[in-house]
Amino acid sequence: MSDKLISRRGVIGAGLGALAATRLRPAGAQAFPSTWTFGEVTISKVLDMTGPFSAARAFPGADLSEMDKYADMLVPWHYEPATKNVLFDYQAFVVRTPRYVIVVDGGQGNDKPRGSSEANMRKGPFLENLKAAGVVPEQVNFVMNTHFHSDHVGWNTSTKDGKFVPTFPNARYIFNQAEVDGSRANLAAAGIGVSFADSIQPVLDANIVDFIKGDREIDNGVRIVFSPGHTPGHQALSINSKGKRAILCGDLIHNPIEVVHPEWEVLFDADKEAGKVQRHKFVDGHTDVDVTIFAAHFRGPTAGKIVSERGGKRLFKMLA
């Protein structure tokens, strides 16, 4: 408890009124629960955008017939057999504890220069979706990026008077020092310098960052877990409230097939071997355990658990 992060501007409006707010459903939104309760903590999904990605590119060298073999697990939310694309949501999760509102990750963001990507100069309804989940930016006490890839930091900032400024003006942003250092050392790599400049640097300039080096408890049972591999400073958020457990695991897995095949190489891992090691550890440590998993890009019912079947094969079972 001694290492709790305390918002310097205090706690604003984490009350039940916000939870009871009417939920608007934007056109095309999924008809699934978008808020889950774990003891005294709730987790809400706030969608930024959805996009396809070539499975052959995402998993170089993998035997993609496995995607068809596990169609029951993957279709329709995570794989499109006709195009052989995996499907990703880009989203934030809002975690509400009795004291704090915490935003985990920030999707792609609006108005960001992203080259030929679908996210380029986008104008999506994320802030409306956030409001529909019962939260306005001023209420947020903490922002945690699982890592600094552009599809996780977008809503760290938004435009005001032609400049990128922090979207959550009263929040402390919790950055892992290794992620800051690793990104700075790689600014020349494709895309990283641009997203660092528009989504990280303005937050650093605003002096609202808590730099951490490992695990850190934010509130009772709500703990940041250092989990490097996908990137040097990747961090997950673990929740254990009144014995009910969940984990927001960022990009330790991107698609449920990685539960079956944690040994597959993943294009997006900054260090391919370290990514595999951490993924094996995550899958092994969460198989047949009563922990609900929220991966950063999972679609549809979104949340689920890793279960083993006869023969020891592991599957990702979405919550119905």
Ligand SMILES: [Zn+2]
């Ligand atoms: Zn990602």
